[in-house]
Amino acid sequence: MAETILVTGVNGFLASHLVARICRAFPASSVIGIGRRPSYSGPPTEKNFEFVRADLLEHGSLQALPAHADTVVHFAGDRRTFVRPEDYSAQIHSNVLATENMADYAIRAGATRFFFASSVYVYSGCAQTPFREDFLVYPRENLGVSKLAAEAILNARASSGYFAATSFRIFTAYGPGAGQDQFLSAAIRKLRSKEPVACFGNPDVERDFVHVEDIARAVVASLSASLGAEDGGYCILNVGSGQAVRICEVVGQLVEIMKVKKPIKFDATAFPVRAGDSNHAADLTNIRATLGWEPEISLGEGLRNLVGSFEE
Numbered sequence: 001m002a003e004t005i006l007v008t009g010v011n012g013f014l015a016s017h018l019v020a021r022i023c024r025a026f027p028a029s030s031v032i033g034i035g036r037r038p039s040y041s042g043p044p045t046e047k048n049f050e051f052v053r054a055d056l057l058e059h060g061s062l063q064a065l066p067a068h069a070d071t072v073v074h075f076a077g078d079r080r081t082f083v084r085p086e087d088y089s090a091q092i093h094s095n096v097l098a099t100e101n102m103a104d105y106a107i108r109a110g111a112t113r114f115f116f117a118s119s120v121y122v123y124s125g126c127a128q129t130p131f132r133e134d135f136l137v138y139p140r141e142n143l144g145v146s147k148l149a150a151e152a153i154l155n156a157r158a159s160s161g162y163f164a165a166t167s168f169r170i171f172t173a174y175g176p177g178a179g180q181d182q183f184l185s186a187a188i189r190k191l192r193s194k195e196p197v198a199c200f201g202n203p204d205v206e207r208d209f210v211h212v213e214d215i216a217r218a219v220v221a222s223l224s225a226s227l228g229a230e231d232g233g234y235c236i237l238n239v240g241s242g243q244a245v246r247i248c249e250v251v252g253q254l255v256e257i258m259k260v261k262k263p264i265k266f267d268a269t270a271f272p273v274r275a276g277d278s279n280h281a282a283d284l285t286n287i288r289a290t291l292g293w294e295p296e297i298s299l300g301e302g303l304r305n306l307v308g309s310f311e312e
Contacts, residue, residue, distance in 0.1 A: 007031065034065065082141060114163045118170065125141070130281040132238075133286050166236070168215075170239045172208055174302065191254055
């Protein structure tokens with residue numbers, strides 16, 4: 001079915017991979033990528049892709065968006081974790097207002113589906129793992145607060161029958177093109193550096209690492225399942241590997257892949273666990289039942305792929 005699919009944040013890590021996959025998966029559809037930069041700078045796309053420059057926080061800029069869209073995939077936003085107190089308001093503003101603006105746009109444009117990139121940090125402070133979508137959550141970390149507020153907006157719009165909405169609570173994403181501040185990218189730089197010792201924080205902190213291409217597959221699977229759907233409703237889906245991995249274990253895998261010889265030091269006191277943080281693990285029961293989705297890229301394969309991208 002030919003549709004108009006609008007994707008925000010396409011110059012960012014997740015959405016740049018996602019939009020390329022959407023173009024290939026739906027060649028008859030028109031895929032509109034939205035970003036604040038002057039041009040698209042992500043992975044190669046297909047002929048059915050068009051880039052539109054717009055700032056989602058400025059109402060005047062929103063006039064550049066197409067008058068009609070069947071589906072909105074909203075992946076733009078401030079994804080930083082544990083921002084400084086002086087940045088709290090800016091992050092809330094960026095994530096909540098942009099989502100509200102895009103929800104209002106979706107209604108005006110006649111969209112019947114809305115897909116949103118939420119975050120594992122909605123669960124921040126939860127002591128019980130694996131995290132399930134039906135947990136009663138009160139985030140203790142600012143990114144989680146902003147994402148949960150954005151989810152609430154979409155739930156309200158979907159419950160009013162304006163469109164069907166799905167929020168993807170994405171766990172620790174990694175892969176080629178990941179931001180330099182993300183843990184695995186920073187770890188590779190530490191291991192490659194000329195510093196005599198590579199120092200890391202608490203070795204026992206657990207994270208659920210999910211490759212960017214697996215995330216893109218989950219969204220495309222949801223798009224495919226929802227094509228033509230007009231029955232409304234709201235859904236939350238965890239997107240992770242379903243496996244909690246200790247930081248010392250993932251660093252050990254990188255050391256082996258990169259054949260690092262220098263000493264590795266873990267110091268929980270030098271890099272303390274921050275308030276509101278907790279171990280992460282995704283319960284994938286819901287996404288398996290809803291989409292039949294499973295992560296395909298193992299952590300070992302993904303790490304080799306990521307290390308290789310640093311050497312290109």
